[in-house]
Structure formats: C-alpha cells, structure tokens
Amino acid sequence: MSASSQPLLAVEAIEVSIQSMPALRGFSLAVQPGEMVGLIGRNGAGKTTFMRSAMGHLTPSAGTIRFDGVDLAGVARHGRAALGIGYMPEDRGLVPQLTVEENILLPVWVSKRLKAKERLDFVYGLMPEVAEMRGRKALLLSGGQQKLVALGRALAAGTRMLLLDEPFEGVAPALSQRLAEVIFALKGERLAVVISQSDLNHSRRLFEHEYVIERGANVGGTRRGVEASEAPSHPLP
Ligand SMILES: Nc1ncnc2c1ncn2[C@@H]1O[C@H](COP(=O)(O)OP(=O)(O)O)[C@@H](O)[C@H]1O
Numbered sequence: 001m002s003a004s005s006q007p008l009l010a011v012e013a014i015e016v017s018i019q020s021m022p023a024l025r026g027f028s029l030a031v032q033p034g035e036m037v038g039l040i041g042r043n044g045a046g047k048t049t050f051m052r053s054a055m056g057h058l059t060p061s062a063g064t065i066r067f068d069g070v071d072l073a074g075v076a077r078h079g080r081a082a083l084g085i086g087y088m089p090e091d092r093g094l095v096p097q098l099t100v101e102e103n104i105l106l107p108v109w110v111s112k113r114l115k116a117k118e119r120l121d122f123v124y125g126l127m128p129e130v131a132e133m134r135g136r137k138a139l140l141l142s143g144g145q146q147k148l149v150a151l152g153r154a155l156a157a158g159t160r161m162l163l164l165d166e167p168f169e170g171v172a173p174a175l176s177q178r179l180a181e182v183i184f185a186l187k188g189e190r191l192a193v194v195i196s197q198s199d200l201n202h203s204r205r206l207f208e209h210e211y212v213i214e215r216g217a218n219v220g221g222t223r224r225g226v227e228a229s230e231a232p233s234h235p236l237p
Pocket residue numbers: 018019023041042043044045046047048049050
C-alpha cells in the first residue's frame with residue numbers, strides 16, 4: 001500500500017499544548033521506511049512531547065500525524081503498537097512487578113498480529129544479555145539494565161518503526177556503546193528509527209538525517225543530511 005515515495009511517518013504542522021502552554025508549535029517531520037533519523041534539541045525543546053503525541057499519549061490540537069498513510073488521530077493508544085510502532089520512553093516505563101520477559105511482551109499481547117515466540121527470539125537474538133535476565137522482576141534491575149529492557153520492549157513491538165527517546169541519556173559509556181551497537185545492527189532490517197538526543201550528547205553517525213527542534217518548532221524548517229553537515233566525525237556516544 002505504501003509507495004516508496006510516501007513517508008512511513010508524516011508529521012505535519014502539529015500543535016500540542018501541555019497545561020495550556022504550547023509545547024509543539026507547527027512541528028513537522030517525515031521518516032522514510034528503513035531510515036534512521038535524529039531529533040536533536042536541548043532539554044525542554046519538545047522531543048518527548050513529539051514522541052508522546054505520535055504514540056497517542058498527547059493529542060495535537062492542530063496538524064496531522066500519518067503512519068503509512070493512516071491518520072493516527074483515529075487510532076487508539078493501544079492500537080499504535082499493533083501498527084508496528086515500538087516506543088522506548090525517556091523514563092523507560094517498565095512495570096516494576098512484572099518480569100523482564102513480561103515487560104517485553106506487553107505490547108505484543110495487545111497486538112493480534114505479533115507472535116510472542118518470534119518477537120522474543122528477535123529481541124533475545126539482538127540482546128543476549130536481556131535473555132539472561134528474562135525471569136527477573138523489573139524492579140530488581142539497575143537503571144542501565146532497565147534501559148536495555150525498554151529497548152527490547154520497543155523492538156518487540158516495532159516491526160516497522162521505533163521511537164527511541166534519549167536512549168543514551170544518563171547511562172554509563174559502556175552501556176551507551178552497547179545500546180548504539182544494538183541500534184546500529186538494525187540498519188539492515190528496513191526499520192524506520194527516530195532517536196531523540198539533547199545536543200550535548202549527540203551521536204550523529206547513527207543518522208541519515210536529523211531534525212533540529214527548538215521551543216517546539218523546527219529549526220531551519222526542513223531536515224538536513226548528516227553527511228553534508230559540518231561535524232560528521234563524532235565518535236559514537
Ligand atoms: N508534565 C509536564 N508539565 C508541565 N510542562 C511540561 C510537562 N512536560 C513537558 N512540559 C513542557 O513542555 C515543553 C516540552 O517538553 P519536553 O517535550 O519534555 O522536552 P524535551 O523532551 O525536548 O526535553 C517544555 O517547555 C516543558 O517544560
């Protein structure tokens with residue numbers, strides 16, 4: 001159904017307010033199938049607001065969010081995982097009393113399309129260290145381990161697109177490197193990925209394109225190719 005020229009995710013001029021304060025002001029972004037895109041902006045710029053809007057946790061008062069041509073305004077929150085969108089929230093958002101495996105399977109259970117065994121094999125294949133802690137309750141994990149599990153949960157649901165909200169934020173360098181490695185390994189999977197980062201810790205080498213956001217609005221109006229930008233040789237996080 002989706003022509004290759006049509007973006008998988010097309011966000012057009014969305015307006016989102018939080019407690020009647022505008023947080024996104026005409027923000028737009030497009031992601032092609034299989035593309036890895038950075039969303040760069042300092043704290044408070046609106047990155048999380050964008051991700052929460054795409055996932056249906058916040059509702060734009062204007063503008064549209066389309067996924068594979070479908071207007072998401074008509075798709076309930078739990079229906080987004082069923083479309084093949086995986087989300088790694090900034091705060092990880094694991095259910096403390098559930099095991100690692102149960103947390104990973106949460107979005108799979110709400111989707112009739114996904115097969116638990118298949119998704120677990122995929123996640124554990126990419127992250128054997130997560131397989132090793134599958135039976136432990138999330139509340140017993142360190143912050144860094146929770147970050148890996150949250151990525152695993154996003155991978156379980158995200159057969160077509162991943163939204164990763166500051167995945168490298170607040171983690172030790174070794175783990176940061178590991179997360180980047182796992183994300184980089186997805187390049188061959190025809191998976192669209194949006195990764196938000198604050199401009200301070202910013203790993204451009206992962207991205208084909210990046211969008212800069214400032215006070216809820218696009219900076220420069222359009223996306224730019226990372227290859228063409230002035231600082232291409234940043235090390236991984
Ligand atoms: N729970 C909240 N209550 C009040 N204001 C909020 C809340 N969450 C976000 N905001 C405001 O919305 C704007 C965008 O925040 P956010 O999307 O979290 O930015 P980022 O993720 O880029 O750091 C900021 O001005 C922030 O203060």
